[in-house]
Amino acid sequence: MTDEYTIRCALIGSPLSHSLSPKIHTHFAEQFGMNFEYSLLDTPTELVEDTIRRFFAEGGRGLNITMPHKDFAYNFCKQHSIVSKTTRTVNTIWLNNDNNICGDNTDATGFIRDLVHNHNFDLKGKRVLVIGAGGVAKAIIPTLFVSGTDFLYIYNRSRYRAEKLVERYGNKRAALWDPETNHETFDLIINASSASLYGELPPVHANILAENAHCVDLVYSMESTIFCDWAQENGAARTWDGLGMLIEQAADAFEIWFKRRPETRDLYKQRYALLSSD
Numbered sequence: 001m002t003d004e005y006t007i008r009c010a011l012i013g014s015p016l017s018h019s020l021s022p023k024i025h026t027h028f029a030e031q032f033g034m035n036f037e038y039s040l041l042d043t044p045t046e047l048v049e050d051t052i053r054r055f056f057a058e059g060g061r062g063l064n065i066t067m068p069h070k071d072f073a074y075n076f077c078k079q080h081s082i083v084s085k086t087t088r089t090v091n092t093i094w095l096n097n098d099n100n101i102c103g104d105n106t107d108a109t110g111f112i113r114d115l116v117h118n119h120n121f122d123l124k125g126k127r128v129l130v131i132g133a134g135g136v137a138k139a140i141i142p143t144l145f146v147s148g149t150d151f152l153y154i155y156n157r158s159r160y161r162a163e164k165l166v167e168r169y170g171n172k173r174a175a176l177w178d179p180e181t182n183h184e185t186f187d188l189i190i191n192a193s194s195a196s197l198y199g200e201l202p203p204v205h206a207n208i209l210a211e212n213a214h215c216v217d218l219v220y221s222m223e224s225t226i227f228c229d230w231a232q233e234n235g236a237a238r239t240w241d242g243l244g245m246l247i248e249q250a251a252d253a254f255e256i257w258f259k260r261r262p263e264t265r266d267l268y269k270q271r272y273a274l275l276s277s278d
């Protein structure tokens with residue numbers, strides 16, 4: 001039951017029917033006994049600005065922004081976190097004390113928290129390959145550098161997008177990975193592309209896996225993804241999907257809105273319930 005005291009948060013994007021955010025944020029709010037509601041606002045691009053402004057005018061506390069509006073919503077924020085400025089995207093917005101709309105992108109921090117804290121992966125000195133050059137790749141790459149990566153390779157289906165990303169960091173920090181001509185092995189391979197959603201594998205071969213290779217697919221699903229299957233079958237030491245990142249980026253957003261850090265461990269244990277559609 002909601003009433004005038006209900007704290008309201010919501011997600012803006014389209015389509016949203018499969019979003020796990022209501023379940024995740026409701027779980028967090030229950031930890032603090034909050035009278036809380038999290039809604040899905042399926043919104044076409046032309047209504048994003050109106051929807052954001054109306055939400056806050058009506059007393060809403062915090063918004064998440066998802067595909068395809070992460071870039072567009074950036075324009076309506078008056079203040080941006082460093083990650084948000086770097087990526088020119090937002091996935092979390094709120095009002096500050098001066099009623100200015102502020103934006104952050106917690107995808108990057110959520111990814112690193114899952115990698116470093118939940119999976120104990122130390123990035124120092126590790127050889128890293130990032131597959132994909134879309135929004136999420138752009139968000140996580142700067143955070144990989146900040147967290148200990150000195151140099152990484154980037155591959156993307158459309159080569160020019162990977163080239164643009166490599167240019168952004170310069171050849172001392174990044175290089176294009178060409179599956180035909182490069183023969184490096186990697187300690188960490190991050191599939192930040194949507195390929196697994198379509199049951200497709202990037203052009204990866206067993207010989208790119210270092211002895212103790214870790215492979216992460218940012219796509220998540222009830223079943224293991226095709227990329228995680230490939231990694232396991234070819235001897236990767238550990239593989240995992242993007243559910244942990246999703247949970248941690250939500251926890252980061254919750255902490256921004258409410259200055260309280262929710263416990264996330266329980267949600268990992270409820271993976272099946274979280275991913276089932278009921």
Ligand code: NDP
Pocket residue numbers: 107131132133134135136137156157158159161192193194195197198200202218219220241242243245246247249
């Ligand atoms: P974008 O649409 O911005 O980029 C999509 C990327 O995937 C591009 O690099 C694109 O390559 C590539 N791609 C798409 N289809 C294929 C394919 N069939 N084969 C190979 N590459 C392909 O999406 P995002 O970067 O925002 O997200 C990428 C994926 O990451 C999403 O599918 C989403 O599931 C996941 N994600 C997970 C999150 C989490 O919390 N776990 C958070 C955000 C995203 P090209 O340039 O050639 O089109």
